[in-house]
Each structure stands twice: as C-alpha cells, then as structure tokens.
C-alpha cells in the first residue's frame with residue numbers, strides 16, 4: 001500500500017463514521033442537487049459537496065431566483081430506501 005492509498009483509506013473511514021444522509025450539491029456550482037453521504041451521492045457521483053439544503057425540501061422549488069434542479073436518480077433511490085417519503 002502506498003501513502004496515497006493509505007491516506008485515502010483514512011478519509012474513507014472518516015466518511016463512514018460520519019455517514020449521514022444529506023443533500024449534496026454539484027461542485028461545479030450549477031445548482032444541481034443530489035442526496036447521499038459526504039463526498040458520494042446515491043446515484044454514484046463523487047464530484048459533490050455538502051449543501052445547506054435540508055433533506056425535507058429536496059425536490060421542491062426553493063424560494064430563490066436560482067434555477068436549482070434535483071437529481072431524479074437520487075430521489076428514486078432515496079424514496080425506495082425510505083430516506084425520503086414517497
């Protein structure tokens with residue numbers, strides 16, 4: 001195991017420990033939202049960061065001028081697994 005793999009392992013363990021389902025935001029700043037744990041969405045993306053949006057409002061139009069949009073794949077998986085109310 002090289003040092004990079006070792007460090008990645010440490011971060012991975014930390015993420016696992018703090019595994020909390022949250023709303024994630026695309027790192028490109030295009031107001032696209034996903035659901036998942038820090039650094040990994042349910043639909044499999046890792047180019048996401050935690051957002052300040054509550055899970056309760058996922059899928060709803062927010063009262064902003066932003067053209068926010070939501071990942072339907074994340075929504076489907078979250079509903080199927082009971083994370084979101086169907």
Ligand SMILES: [Zn+2]
Nearest residue numbers: 034043071074
């Ligand atoms: Zn997604």
